[in-house]
Amino acid sequence: MAIAKxxxxxxxxxxxxxxxxxxxxxxIALFLLIATGNVPEGLxxxxxxxxxxxxLGKACLFIVxxxxxxxxxxxxxxxxxxxxxxxxxxxxNAVYTxxxxxxxLAAFYLLMIS
Amino acid sequence: MxxxxxxxxxxxxxxxxxxxxxKVYVLRELTxxxxxxxxxxxxxxxxxxxxxxxxxxxxxxxxQSTAMIVFHGVALLYFLFFQTFPWxxxxxxAMPVQMGxxxxxxxxxxxxxYIAWLGVSVFILWLAGAF
Amino acid sequence: xxxxTRQMELExxxxxPEKDDAPWFQxxxxxxxxxxxxxxxxxxxxxxxxxxxxxxxxxxxxxxGSCGMMVNGExxxxxxxFIRDLPDKVRxxxxxxxxxxxxxxxxxxxxxxxxxxxxxYIIRKDDPPAEDKEYIQSRGALAKxxxxxxxxxxxxxxxxCPQYALNKDFxxxxxxxxAHRYNRDNRDQGKxxxxxxxxxxxxxxxxxxxxxxxxxxxxxVDPAAAIQQMKVxxxxxxxxxxxxxxxxxx
Numbered sequence: 001m002a003i004a005k006x007x008x009x010x011x012x013x014x015x016x017x018x019x020x021x022x023x024x025x026x027x028i029a030l031f032l033l034i035a036t037g038n039v040p041e042g043l044x045x046x047x048x049x050x051x052x053x054x055x056l057g058k059a060c061l062f063i064v065x066x067x068x069x070x071x072x073x074x075x076x077x078x079x080x081x082x083x084x085x086x087x088x089x090x091x092x093n094a095v096y097t098x099x100x101x102x103x104x105l106a107a108f109y110l111l112m113i114s
Numbered sequence: 115m116x117x118x119x120x121x122x123x124x125x126x127x128x129x130x131x132x133x134x135x136x137k138v139y140v141l142r143e144l145t146x147x148x149x150x151x152x153x154x155x156x157x158x159x160x161x162x163x164x165x166x167x168x169x170x171x172x173x174x175x176x177x178q179s180t181a182m183i184v185f186h187g188v189a190l191l192y193f194l195f196f197q198t199f200p201w202x203x204x205x206x207x208a209m210p211v212q213m214g215x216x217x218x219x220x221x222x223x224x225x226x227x228y229i230a231w232l233g234v235s236v237f238i239l240w241l242a243g244a245f
Numbered sequence: 246x247x248x249x250t251r252q253m254e255l256e257x258x259x260x261x262p263e264k265d266d267a268p269w270f271q272x273x274x275x276x277x278x279x280x281x282x283x284x285x286x287x288x289x290x291x292x293x294x295x296x297x298x299x300x301x302x303x304x305x306x307x308x309x310g311s312c313g314m315m316v317n318g319e320x321x322x323x324x325x326x327f328i329r330d331l332p333d334k335v336r337x338x339x340x341x342x343x344x345x346x347x348x349x350x351x352x353x354x355x356x357x358x359x360x361x362x363x364x365x366y367i368i369r370k371d372d373p374p375a376e377d378k379e380y381i382q383s384r385g386a387l388a389k390x391x392x393x394x395x396x397x398x399x400x401x402x403x404x405x406c407p408q409y410a411l412n413k414d415f416x417x418x419x420x421x422x423x424a425h426r427y428n429r430d431n432r433d434q435g436k437x438x439x440x441x442x443x444x445x446x447x448x449x450x451x452x453x454x455x456x457x458x459x460x461x462x463x464x465x466v467d468p469a470a471a472i473q474q475m476k477v478x479x480x481x482x483x484x485x486x487x488x489x490x491x492x493x494x495x
Binding site (some may be wrong): 116117118119120121122124126129130132133135136139143204207208209210212214215216217 | 318388
Binding site for chain 2 (some may be wrong): 024035102
């Protein structure tokens with residue numbers, strides 16, 4: 001039912017958009033720090049691994065990644081439409097598959113960290 | 115008199131070049147590529163973290179280059195000005211707060227978002243040991 | 246009052262359905278009074294330079310919604326667009342995204358039909374006896390939707406909306422704002438009736454929050470905000486139904 005699907009993906013999009021707006025600047029800033037060679041204390045292997053081993057850490061990381069990929073996927077679907085790619089069903093399947101892969105990979109690696 | 119309505123053609127691929135408002139919208143929407151990129155970059159990092167200390171250090175080392183500094187720097191600014199700040203500006207529209215006959219001014223909600231964002235950012239950076 | 250005139254050059258789109266294959270531009274030189282709106286300049290053309298120019302206008306005071314046109318590429322109410330805010334050369338075209346009937350007159354049938362589709366009237370599920378039919382509405386309750394009642398159907402929002410430009414099936418800003426006006430009216434109980442149209446994929450979900458509609462709206466209706474609120478409603482409604490929480494009766 002297209003109606004129900006759109007309501008759900010939009011909900012994920014909105015939640016993901018809110019979360020990424022708040023969290024991603026800091027995330028990108030961390031990558032920037034790493035790139036300059038000043039790896040922060042908390043991102044040294046032992047520290048970050050301890051964080052990712054905790055269930056709270058896993059939950060936080062998973063929720064951020066899950067909502068981010070679904071937000072980006074839905075938005076890319078709209079971007080494709082805005083750029084003249086009108087085969088919506090095809091695009092939707094492609095982007096949501098990417099989001100699903102991201103979700104599975106995130107869960108898989110997080111569970112592996114123990 | 116016969117009718118012969120004329121339909122003006124529109125380009126489905128370049129319509130946004132017509133005015134500044136549309137161009138800004140498209141730039142805003144293109145930040146979704148950044149979201150997808152950083153999500154998968156983080157997942158890639160998690161894979162390294164799950165593997166071993168060596169893999170993690172290799173991952174960190176792979177990020178260290180001038181090119182990456184420029185990339186992350188530009189991405190940060192682009193994301194802030196075309197995603198985060200516009201999102202905050204639009205948030206009050208989706209959540210009107212009625213107080214009797216008046217509506218809570220948009221600026222209250224926007225400022226609230228900025229304060230929360232600063233708090234969250236500082237917390238994340240502190241947690242990561244950036245200071 | 247100053248009697249100074251300002252010479253302006255109006256580049257006006259013309260189209261004769263019986264003679265022309267495509268629209269073309271005709272330029273008129275108009276001596277304008279300083280305090281004129283662009284509609285005054287167009288009226289001057291009609292009265293003094295070219296009686297064949299066809300266009301819609303009526304109240305000249307931003308309440309009838311007839312005189313919407315593209316002024317230098319911007320959807321505008323020509324009775325509200327002051328020449329003091331415009332350069333000497335002004336390009337006037339019929340409202341974007343609508344078929345051109347003749348000159349500056351567009352075919353509005355599509356939007357008229359969409360306004361009807363959202364059932365823009367108070368819908369009641371009960372039928373109280375005549376003595377009880379007075380519906381008390383507090384000022385606070387009115388404030389919830391008053392802004393949305395300001396729409397004068399000028400259709401500048403449709404001219405601005407790129408999603409409508411790309412997909413004529415999209416129900417569009419004015420129709421959606423109108424639906425929201427009734428959904429937020431506490432006298433109305435028809436939210437579920439309107440849900441089918443709105444929840445359809447050419448309803449609210451086609452909107453990508455460009456926000457151009459609200460920026461050009463001469464009456465500050467803010468249809469973009471109305472649509473986002475309906476998206477939130479729609480998303481919440483879905484989860485309410487899933488969890489078996491009774492939805493809005495209204």
